[in-house]
Amino acid sequence: MRYLIITLGFILVANPVLAQNCAEREHVIGKLRDSYSEELRFGGLQKARGAKSVMEIWANQETGSFTVLVTHANGLSCIVAVGTNFFEVMPGDGPDGDPT
Numbered sequence: 001m002r003y004l005i006i007t008l009g010f011i012l013v014a015n016p017v018l019a020q021n022c023a024e025r026e027h028v029i030g031k032l033r034d035s036y037s038e039e040l041r042f043g044g045l046q047k048a049r050g051a052k053s054v055m056e057i058w059a060n061q062e063t064g065s066f067t068v069l070v071t072h073a074n075g076l077s078c079i080v081a082v083g084t085n086f087f088e089v090m091p092g093d094g095p096d097g098d099p100t
Contacts, residue, residue, distance in 0.1 A: 022078040025071050032058045036065050041088070046070070059086040 032038040036058075043056040052073060059066040066086040071077040 021080070022076050025075050025077040028069065028077040028079065029058070032067055032069075036060055036067070037063070038065060038067060041066075041086075061086070 029040075038058040038060045041057050041059045043054060046053050046055045054071045056069045056071070057066060058069060064085045064087075066083050067079055068081040069077055070080050
């Protein structure tokens with residue numbers, strides 16, 4: 001019962017925060033393109049609890065800014081992470097040395 005109350009508390013607290021980072025897909029990608037000159041670099045289908053969504057990485061190669069975007073089937077897109085110093089790793093370009 002205690003876990004249920006804690007989980008419910010997290011859900012109630014998280015929803016307003018998530019809503020601030022979500023909007024219709026066209027609005028979000030327009031902002032990424034216009035304000036940050038980011039372009040779609042990678043993407044894939046994500047399955048969670050029976051629902052499907054698309055996860056994308058948008059990035060600007062010149063400035064290094066990047067955004068992780070999740071779009072749900074209803075067309076709502078949510079920014080789940082942003083960052084700097086974006087880089088790509090091609091297959092076989094892993095770091096030298098043994099993993100520790």
